[in-house]
Amino acid sequence: MAHHTRFSLLGKRALVTGSSQGIGLAIAHGLADAGAKVILNGRSPDKLAKAAESFKASGITVDTLCFDVTEAEAITQALKTTGKTIDILVNNTGIQKRSLLVDMPLADWKAVIDTNLTSAFVVTQAVVKGMMERKSGKIINICSLMSELARPTTGNYAASKGGLKMLTKAMCGEWAKDNIQINGLAPGYISTELTQVLKNDPKFDTWIKGRTPANRWGEVEDLVGACVFLCSPAADFVNGQILTVDGGLSAVI
Ligand code: NAP
Ligand code: GCO
Numbered sequence: 001m002a003h004h005t006r007f008s009l010l011g012k013r014a015l016v017t018g019s020s021q022g023i024g025l026a027i028a029h030g031l032a033d034a035g036a037k038v039i040l041n042g043r044s045p046d047k048l049a050k051a052a053e054s055f056k057a058s059g060i061t062v063d064t065l066c067f068d069v070t071e072a073e074a075i076t077q078a079l080k081t082t083g084k085t086i087d088i089l090v091n092n093t094g095i096q097k098r099s100l101l102v103d104m105p106l107a108d109w110k111a112v113i114d115t116n117l118t119s120a121f122v123v124t125q126a127v128v129k130g131m132m133e134r135k136s137g138k139i140i141n142i143c144s145l146m147s148e149l150a151r152p153t154t155g156n157y158a159a160s161k162g163g164l165k166m167l168t169k170a171m172c173g174e175w176a177k178d179n180i181q182i183n184g185l186a187p188g189y190i191s192t193e194l195t196q197v198l199k200n201d202p203k204f205d206t207w208i209k210g211r212t213p214a215n216r217w218g219e220v221e222d223l224v225g226a227c228v229f230l231c232s233p234a235a236d237f238v239n240g241q242i243l244t245v246d247g248g249l250s251a252v253i
Contacts, residue, residue: 006234010035012138014231015086017069017123018093020047022192023142023220025054027090030224031231032060036088039063069093069119070111079126085134086127088231091120092142094160096194101155109156116160120167128175137180138231141168145188145246161186165242172240181239183230188246190218214247222247 014031018024020042032038032055040062042048048064055062065082067074079086094116097108120141131137147165150158164184171182189208191199198204199217209215226245229235244250 001233007228007232008035009088009228009231012087012231013037013039013085014088014090015039015041015065015123015127016090016092017041017119019090020044020051022194023187023190023223024090024092025051026220026224027092027227028062029055029058030228031088031090032062033058034228034232036231037063039065039082039084039086041065041067041069041093043068069123070114072122075123075126085130087131087136088138088140089124089127090140090142090227090231091123091164093119094142094144094157094194096154096157098153098157100153104156112156113160113163116157117163117167120164124171128171128180131180132175132178135179137175137178138235139171139180139182140227140230141165141171141182141184143168143184143186143242145186145244145250147184147186147242148250168242169240176239181230181235183235183238183240184242185223185227185230186242186244186246187223188212188218188244188249190220190223192220212247212249213252216247218245218247 014036016024016028019028019040028038040048040051045066052062052064065078067078097112141164143164144161146158147161168182168184223245226243
């Protein structure tokens with residue numbers, strides 16, 4: 001296979017959940033640049049329209065599907081409406097509701113688990129049957145450094161990302177035989193709206209830059225190459241793995 005086709009996504013259609021901003025939007029751009037037709041997702045039509053505009057400079061037209069990943073009916077309805085084949089699914093949507101476990105409202109626990117973990121199960125269940133019929137598919141679950149390491153006030157989030165790591169392996173166990181590759185991408189600390197509150201805290205900002213061997217926050221672009229690789233033919237024999245992109249943070253103490 002020629003090198004330029006090994007990493008090509010030409011002829012593939014990708015749905016990236018939670019791609020109206022941040023990591024999801026950067027991944028969507030990367031998949032489009034590699035040749036995929038892209039469907040953006042989020043809960044806000046205005047944010048999705050703005051995100052779609054950002055592709056126009058490259059002459060790329062993207063589709064959008066506006067649904068809340070915690071609403072199973074909305075997911076099924078949206079995918080039925082589009083009727084388009086999904087070859088690549090990136091389960092990217094994730095939120096934080098930070099507080100110590102001892103005082104954490106049950107609603108905050110449920111919201112994070114539903115958005116970060118259950119949604120991957122529900123959206124994937126709506127997409128994978130087509131992949132099984134076609135004997136082909138790529139699923140990327142956006143895990144986290146917190147699939148392995150916890151930090152006080154993020155117990156709900158760490159549990160959701162640890163669960164997503166194991167769901168990735170479970171999906172591999174059931175669908176690798178159908179030529180579907182399911183892998184996780186685990187970012188370290190990346191500068192987005194989700195972490196803005198941390199970056200704005202001089203103490204935390206200094207700590208994380210010192211704790212990360214690369215001595216910097218990650219940028220959303222730092223994740224794109226790894227995601228394109230996992231979505232490409234180059235990764236057809238990679239399955240059930242979690243690829244960590246964290247500037248070395250999880251490798252050293
Ligand atoms: P972000 O900037 O807050 O973006 C989150 C995206 O998810 C937005 O597009 C948001 O759009 C969408 N979203 C939120 N709730 C949704 C829902 N219920 N249904 C559909 N879309 C929803 O966050 P990010 O930093 O890019 O994070 C993206 C993923 O990377 C998450 O899974 C996160 O856990 C993971 N991650 C982030 C970091 C980091 O340091 N930033 C590190 C490791 C892993 P709307 O609000 O318009 O719906
Ligand atoms: C936090 C952060 C982390 C990052 C990321 C690290 O509160 O410590 O939000 O959870 O978002 O998941 O990989």
